Amino acid sequence: MNFRAESTFRLWAGGMIVGLMLAGCHRDGDAGKAGAQGGGGNQPIEVVIQSVSPQPWTDTLQALGTVKAHESVTVTAKVSETVDKVHFESGQWVNRGAPLVTLTGQQQQAALAAAAAAAKEADTLYQRQSQLAAQQLIAKSMLDTQKATRDAAIAQVQQIRANLSDRVIRAPFSGLLGLRQVSPGTLVTPGTAIATLDDVSRVYVDFPVPETELANVASGQAVSGTTQAYSGREFTGTVQTSAGRLDTGSRAMTVRGDFPNPDHALKPGMLLNVEVTRGTHPAIVVPELAVMQVGSQTFVWRVTPAGKAQKVEVEVGGRIPGKTMIRTGLNAGDRIVVDGVGKVKADATLKAAAPSAAGAGKK
Secondary structure (H helix, E strand, O other), X not given: OOHHHHHHHHHHHHHHHHHHHHHHHHHHHHHHHHHHHOOOOOOOEEEEEEEOOEEEEEEEEEEEEEEEEEEEEEEEEOOOEEEEEEOOOOOOEEOOOOEEEEEOOHHHHHHHHHHHHHHHHHHHHHHHHHHHHHOOOOOHHHHHHHHHHHHHHHHHHHXXXXXXXXXXXXXXXXEEXXXXXXXXXXXXXXXXXXXXXXXXXXXXXXXXXXXXXXHHOOOOOEEEEEOHHHOOXXXXXXXXXEOOOOOOOOOEEEEEEEEEOOOOOOOOOOEEEEEEEEEEEEEEEEEHHHOEEEOOEEEEEEEOOOOEEEEEEOEEEEEEOOEXXXXXXXXXXXXXXXXXXXXXXXXXXXXEOOHHHHHHHOO
């Protein structure tokens, strides 16, 4: 290689080296700049932070209850007889004492007429003998015998009238009748169902309460209920009483609520989602978004005095829309992350953001 070619090669090689060095410096500078702007591991995470404090909290107990009528009976006959007249229609509201069914009683009517005539004759004879006894024309023993005969005749009349009253079946209380099960001419016997009768002006709702919650349920507490049959409507009542023993299988006690039902909307047998309102007491309440659930672990992010994120397991005591009551795990004065929890990691440095930025930090 001659001298000119060697010089040209050295100049070209030197230029290449300088260019590579400049390019490397440029890349290093860009990387450093990007690292500074990209929020590396040491950069604070902007979240919404809130201090927790005791707030009034009303405990509630939820259960599934069954509606029962205030009074309920299946109307039946007391005697074997044929139906003469039916005085009601299915689904009709009747008052106490209203006649429902009249049974034929021709034989009893005839027996009543005969017994009434015999009683009248016995009374007439007794009155006549009373006058004779007053004049000492007959022995007093004859008068006593006639008095007993008259009383027996009167008792016979009363017995036949009682049998006749059983031929008219009446409503034992005011209520709503179910489907009619008989027609004129039907032969009924004792125990034959004629119709159901339910007093639904007020209803009972029976629901189970776990053994662990019995101490917090008492008579007079407010109770509310909803049903799918009436979407958006809430029924209100009070706890009336509870059963005397627990179910050995479920370890729960049946509690009975009393609900007014003036429009008869609640029907016996309906399912009601019941919520018992218990006492109000101070408790640690946090926004619902602050509580995270991962598998079986429930936790919140607490902010340490140094501004670091600390995972704290908590026990939830109850929920209402938008709020969660914390039973254990937090104390008054603790600072927690209430928005932006999804981007927080343990020991991350946190920076308080304005609450208005909550919408941008939810993910």
